[in-house]
Amino acid sequence: MHKIVIITERLASLSYKFAEENNIHLFPVNIIYKDEIFKDDNDIKANKFLNELPTFDEIPSTAVPSIGELYELFKVILKNSKEGIYISASSKLSGIYNVGLKVSKMLKNDGINLKVFDSYGVVSIEGMYTFEALKLSKEGKDLDTIYKQLEIIKKERNIVEYGVLETLKYLQKNGRIGKAKAWIANLFSFKPLISAKNGELEPIAKVRTNEQGLNLIVSKIKKDLENKNNKKITVMFDYSLSTDYLKDEVEPRIKKEFNSNIISYNQISIAVACHLGPSVWGVCVKYE
Amino acid sequence: MITSINSKQLVNLFIYAEKSVSNRKDIINNLNVYPVPDGDTGTNLSLTLKEITKNLKINNYYTLSELSTIISDSSLMGGRGNSGVILSQFLNGFCSTFKNKKEINIDTFLKSFENGTLEAYRSVTNPVEGTILTIMKAATKEIKDKQNEKDILKILKSVLNKSQFILKKTPDMLPKLKEAGVVDAGGAGFVYILEGFYNSLIKNKEDIFINSDNFTSPPLARTWENYPGLFGTGGLIGIFDFNYQAIKFTLKNIIWLIKKGWLVVKIGGNLLSIKKAFRLIIKLSKELKLQNIKKSNISIHKLIQAWNDKPDEKYCIEVILSDTNISKKEIRNYINRIGGKSNIIIQTNNITKIHFHSLIKKDIRNYFEKIGKIKMFKIDDLYKQQNEFLGKKFESKGNNKTTKVIAIVNGKGFEKLYKSFGGVLTINGGSTMNPSYALLKKATENLNSNTIIILPNNKNIFLVVKKLAENNNRNIKIIPTKDQVQGLSCLLNFNPDLNINSNVEMMSSFLKSIKTFSITMSIKETRIDNKKIIKGEYISLIEGKLLAKDKILDVLVIKSIKLITKNYSLVTIYYGQDIDKKSVLNLKNKIFNSYRKEVQIYDGGQPFYHYIISME
Numbered sequence: 001m002h003k004i005v006i007i008t009e010r011l012a013s014l015s016y017k018f019a020e021e022n023n024i025h026l027f028p029v030n031i032i033y034k035d036e037i038f039k040d041d042n043d044i045k046a047n048k049f050l051n052e053l054p055t056f057d058e059i060p061s062t063a064v065p066s067i068g069e070l071y072e073l074f075k076v077i078l079k080n081s082k083e084g085i086y087i088s089a090s091s092k093l094s095g096i097y098n099v100g101l102k103v104s105k106m107l108k109n110d111g112i113n114l115k116v117f118d119s120y121g122v123v124s125i126e127g128m129y130t131f132e133a134l135k136l137s138k139e140g141k142d143l144d145t146i147y148k149q150l151e152i153i154k155k156e157r158n159i160v161e162y163g164v165l166e167t168l169k170y171l172q173k174n175g176r177i178g179k180a181k182a183w184i185a186n187l188f189s190f191k192p193l194i195s196a197k198n199g200e201l202e203p204i205a206k207v208r209t210n211e212q213g214l215n216l217i218v219s220k221i222k223k224d225l226e227n228k229n230n231k232k233i234t235v236m237f238d239y240s241l242s243t244d245y246l247k248d249e250v251e252p253r254i255k256k257e258f259n260s261n262i263i264s265y266n267q268i269s270i271a272v273a274c275h276l277g278p279s280v281w282g283v284c285v286k287y288e
Numbered sequence: 289m290i291t292s293i294n295s296k297q298l299v300n301l302f303i304y305a306e307k308s309v310s311n312r313k314d315i316i317n318n319l320n321v322y323p324v325p326d327g328d329t330g331t332n333l334s335l336t337l338k339e340i341t342k343n344l345k346i347n348n349y350y351t352l353s354e355l356s357t358i359i360s361d362s363s364l365m366g367g368r369g370n371s372g373v374i375l376s377q378f379l380n381g382f383c384s385t386f387k388n389k390k391e392i393n394i395d396t397f398l399k400s401f402e403n404g405t406l407e408a409y410r411s412v413t414n415p416v417e418g419t420i421l422t423i424m425k426a427a428t429k430e431i432k433d434k435q436n437e438k439d440i441l442k443i444l445k446s447v448l449n450k451s452q453f454i455l456k457k458t459p460d461m462l463p464k465l466k467e468a469g470v471v472d473a474g475g476a477g478f479v480y481i482l483e484g485f486y487n488s489l490i491k492n493k494e495d496i497f498i499n500s501d502n503f504t505s506p507p508l509a510r511t512w513e514n515y516p517g518l519f520g521t522g523g524l525i526g527i528f529d530f531n532y533q534a535i536k537f538t539l540k541n542i543i544w545l546i547k548k549g550w551l552v553v554k555i556g557g558n559l560l561s562i563k564k565a566f567r568l569i570i571k572l573s574k575e576l577k578l579q580n581i582k583k584s585n586i587s588i589h590k591l592i593q594a595w596n597d598k599p600d601e602k603y604c605i606e607v608i609l610s611d612t613n614i615s616k617k618e619i620r621n622y623i624n625r626i627g628g629k630s631n632i633i634i635q636t637n638n639i640t641k642i643h644f645h646s647l648i649k650k651d652i653r654n655y656f657e658k659i660g661k662i663k664m665f666k667i668d669d670l671y672k673q674q675n676e677f678l679g680k681k682f683e684s685k686g687n688n689k690t691t692k693v694i695a696i697v698n699g700k701g702f703e704k705l706y707k708s709f710g711g712v713l714t715i716n717g718g719s720t721m722n723p724s725y726a727l728l729k730k731a732t733e734n735l736n737s738n739t740i741i742i743l744p745n746n747k748n749i750f751l752v753v754k755k756l757a758e759n760n761n762r763n764i765k766i767i768p769t770k771d772q773v774q775g776l777s778c779l780l781n782f783n784p785d786l787n788i789n790s791n792v793e794m795m796s797s798f799l800k801s802i803k804t805f806s807i808t809m810s811i812k813e814t815r816i817d818n819k820k821i822i823k824g825e826y827i828s829l830i831e832g833k834l835l836a837k838d839k840i841l842d843v844l845v846i847k848s849i850k851l852i853t854k855n856y857s858l859v860t861i862y863y864g865q866d867i868d869k870k871s872v873l874n875l876k877n878k879i880f881n882s883y884r885k886e887v888q889i890y891d892g893g894q895p896f897y898h899y900i901i902s903m904e
Binding site for chain 1: 328331332335339364365366367368369370372373376411704705708709776777780781794797798801802856857858860888890904
């Protein structure tokens with residue numbers, strides 16, 4: 001039986017090491033800084049770019065690969081397998097989903113069955129869906145079943161993420177600020193606490209400190225769990241420059257409050273940092 | 289006369305189209321407002337077209353069949369971003385139509401556009417009008433309507449005109465475009481492509497090249513573009529008005545820049561801060577420039593109003609009439625009768641253009657419908673525009689469905705902070721923070737809202753506001769804030785668009801997360817909580833009880849912070865009136881050095897208390 005190939009972008013916060021260990025194919029998107037194109041296509045580069053971001057003169061912009069680029073890449077990845085699933089960033093936040101769809105149609109002519117799943121998220125939301133696809137594939141589920149399962153999870157909102165940013169500046173500059181636009185002109189300083197809803201960024205609250213953010217996130221998860229029968233949660237953490245706050249405060253609190261299984265600490269891609277800022281942390285939760 | 293397009297002309301069509309889009313790349317990029325995440329539309333379209341032209345060599349001979357393959361394959365492979373992808377699908381349908389023909393005659397030309405548009409619509413899961421698709425559709429329809437014309441060049445000219453016209457309408461089809469004051473970026477790109485097509489076929493260099501810039505990036509002073517007046521758009525008066533406003537606008541902002549820069553210099557007071565001031569001015573002027581470029585499609589009238597204080601008149605009304613017998617004077621009289629201001633009326637040929645500001649919008653359209661044929665009628669809410677531009681939420685006086693907040697404050701700085709949130713009415717509680725019941729009642733009555741949240745900011749008035757809520761037929765809820773700082777923490781998550789109960793739940797959850805103490809000087813010898821206080825000694829008070837005392841102000845602050853044992857990460861200092869900002873900055877450094885906590889400073893302007901300090 002051919003193995004089902006699992007593909008996603010580095011936008012999903014997974015590291016290349018994690019990807020390699022778990023047989024997931026990761027590809028970078030393009031980062032444009034001062035007319036040069038960069039790709040965070042390995043872990044060393046990814047970490048280096050992220051650390052340098054605060055020192056850049058201007059905020060870089062991001063761009064998706066062209067149809068041709070992606071087609072060539074996927075053709076190589078799927079060469080030996082003929083079946084795969086590409087878990088893409090939210091179609092509402094990136095054009096890559098549409099590119100993925102086009103490429104999937106082209107691959108069909110080459111006899112390759114590639115399903116494209118709109119994760120309605122980025123960072124560890126996408127990472128969690130990828131991990132779930134991996135789990136199902138290991139259990140021997142076929143491609144259609146895996147896709148349907150992911151759709152069910154999406155419909156029931158069983159993968160969510162709550163994150164705390166340092167500033168709205170990056171979101172505002174690169175345009176994906178959405179409903180949080182109303183928060184811009186505020187004399188009183190705050191950290192935005194955000195989530196994702198229907199594929200878009202959802203502003204939840206303005207908090208003054210990380211502690212307030214953590215308290216609110218815990219209460220949000222508690223509220224989510226009221227409707228679920230199984231109180232067990234699977235967790236992935238998103239970090240940018242340092243894991244300190246997550247390791248010192250967030251993980252112990254999550255472990256204390258919930259029956260939780262923490263899978264990984266994921267560093268966000270610089271492409272995401274260009275939109276959220278270089279100082280963010282997030283908790284991605286999968287409900288059973 | 290061009291009755292058909294041969295392969296050599298087809299190559300030129302794309303070479304000119306690529307140049308047209310690439311030269312206008314930045315203009316198109318500036319139109320992006322992300323209704324669909326597309327990145328930079330201008331760059332994407334330029335790169336997609338470049339992918340095509342790099343495979344077309346001018347002096348080579350290609351058959352139409354070869355060109356069909358080259359163009360559709362290159363655009364597919366090079367298709368970038370949503371707009372690039374849609375274009376490549378259009379070109380796929382376009383090229384497949386003439387693949388087996390020897391030349392593209394008028395009938396084939398129409399069918400190519402028809403197939404192209406069909407493919408383009410098919411390629412999008414949720415086709416939306418007001419995008420590049422709409423322009424493609426309009427262009428195709430125009431070719432169809434002009435099927436009797438024998439000259440392709442003339443057809444293209446009217447297609448280009450029609451497409452520019454539809455492009456101008458895209459803000460009416462997509463609210464997000466209207467909000468941002470721009471036309472659709474993808475649509476603009478397609479218009480530039482059509483312009484390139486047209487220009488490539490013109491033999492005589494003296495023939496006018498239609499410039500689509502007027503439809504994608506109009507100069508600042510446009511309020512009506514479709515009908516050129518005397519001496520160009522808006523007429524002579526329009527030009528004078530524009531120049532006057534432009535000079536006023538520039539001067540006003542220079543003063544603002546200088547004011548900001550001077551503030552920085554004043555704070556520092558030494559050579560280093562002049563450098564700081566200079567840097568700040570550069571930064572501010574960059575931001576100003578950025579705002580201008582982004583918003584340059586909004587007519588100068590709206591731009592001016594955005595920077596001014598709240599305009600007196602709420603609505604900006606623009607009308608274009610034809611076939612009217614009424615004189616300018618009579619129209620002006622009507623406008624004055626209804627209390628309208630800043631009116632501009634221009635009559636040329638058969639067209640009358642009217643622009644004015646008014647407090648009301650009722651029945652105005654009816655009046656104009658009676659006196660002539662309406663070609664355009666537009667009402668803009670100036671308040672909404674201004675505040676969207678400034679990023680504020682505005683308290684729309686007419687709307688009593690949104691929740692409002694009443695907060696008791698004391699201190700000019702606190703008043704400003706509270707007011708910076710939309711939908712908040714502040715009442716000065718005086719130094720005892722104790723407004724009368726009558727004053728509070730009057731405030732709730734004047735507030736045009738049926739759902740009100742009150743932040744008392746003082747334990748003393750809990751009972752008073754409770755009585756107020758009980759004896760009122762409006763829905764009044766109280767969040768028991770003990771001081772202004774706690775009130776701010778709660779107010780941070782006030783959302784006027786949510787219902788009152790959701791607001792109260794969210795806002796109340798922040799009551800516990802903050803601890804506040806105040807610092808003042810004892811005016812006489814006294815005893816508090818069994819401790820003797822000397823006159824002139826500084827004391828810190830928390831929830832009415834004595835926290836600590838010291839003869840030196842800064843030492844007291846450091847001492848008091850230490851006494852609050854829970855682990856807080858943020859210290860915020862609100863300094864009172866007459867406090868020297870330099871001393872506050874010194875204090876901030878001391879706190880940071882002692883405790884390594886983040887320290888924020890705000891001007892509270894409160895009397896009596898030197899510092900109000902919160903820990904979160």
